[in-house]
Amino acid sequence: MNNKVTDPSLLNKLNSNGMKKVTDPSLLKKLNSEAQENPLQKFIRYGLKDPAIGILNMGREFANLPNKISGGRIPELSPSDFNFGETLGVNNPDSGDKLIQMLGQYGPSMALPGANIGKLGKLLGSAPKVGKYASKAISEAIPQALYGAAQAPQNNIKAGAEAGATMAPFSVLAQLMQSTNPKVKNIARILCKSYRNW
Numbered sequence: 001m002n003n004k005v006t007d008p009s010l011l012n013k014l015n016s017n018g019m020k021k022v023t024d025p026s027l028l029k030k031l032n033s034e035a036q037e038n039p040l041q042k043f044i045r046y047g048l049k050d051p052a053i054g055i056l057n058m059g060r061e062f063a064n065l066p067n068k069i070s071g072g073r074i075p076e077l078s079p080s081d082f083n084f085g086e087t088l089g090v091n092n093p094d095s096g097d098k099l100i101q102m103l104g105q106y107g108p109s110m111a112l113p114g115a116n117i118g119k120l121g122k123l124l125g126s127a128p129k130v131g132k133y134a135s136k137a138i139s140e141a142i143p144q145a146l147y148g149a150a151q152a153p154q155n156n157i158k159a160g161a162e163a164g165a166t167m168a169p170f171s172v173l174a175q176l177m178q179s180t181n182p183k184v185k186n187i188a189r190i191l192c193k194s195y196r197n198w
Contacts, residue, residue, distance in 0.1 A: 045089075045090060045097070046096060046097070046100055049088045049089065049090055050090065050093075050096075050097050050100035050101050050104065051100060051101075051103070051104040052084075052088060052104070053084045053085050053088055053090065053101045053104065054100065054101040054102060054103060054104020054105040054106075054107075055104045055105070056084040057084060057101065057104075057105045058104070058105040058106075058108065058151065059078070060078040060080070060082070060084075061105075061150060061151045061152075061153065062150060063076075063077040063078045064076045064077060064078060064080065065150055068156055080153060085097075085101070105151060106147075106151065109143070109144060109147040109148075109163075112143040112144065112147060113143070114136065114139035114140040114142075114143065115139050115140075115142040115143055116139070117135070117138060117139050117142070120135075120138075121135045121138070121139060122135075124138065132175070133171075133172045133175050133176070134172075136171055136172075136175055137167075137168040137169070137171040137172050137175075138168065140167055140168070140171040141164040141165070141167040141168040141171065142164065144163045144164055144166070144167040145160040145161065145163050145164030145167070146160060147163065148160045148162065148163025148164070149163070173188055173191055173192055176188035176191075177189070177192070
């Protein structure tokens, strides 16, 4: 095993500014492999492989829904322990890999339309001042909750509740941002900024 960093630009960075020498073999291997990735390899990794891994993970969770619903009495169609990342050559995913894979898995849920909640929607919509916001928030939270529950490897009910509970306030904020009342719009902007800073 090669215990030396061979890339000249990486050597300069490591040896400048009084940095200590790196001797850990696994870190050296990672540094060398990252230094040797050219722009095309990075595009293939982040632009093709990572989204594909996320989509494959999404497909696996949907394929295993019968197993989850039956409490394990129906066998998994796609084994949960199978690692698509290793299969596609992304052995040590960094935070960028994980983010892109997550977007590939959960991003399609943003295209889901709101659920038709029928009479409940009309009933909520008739409530003074908040009715239309509550009706829309619940309508949009239901598909997100179902998607979140379907994608969770374990504890589906908790994951669905968290997804729905996360979606509802954002739905209300989106509606408030479209308000014609300037005070309501400003309140919504302040709330959005506080969410971003949180």
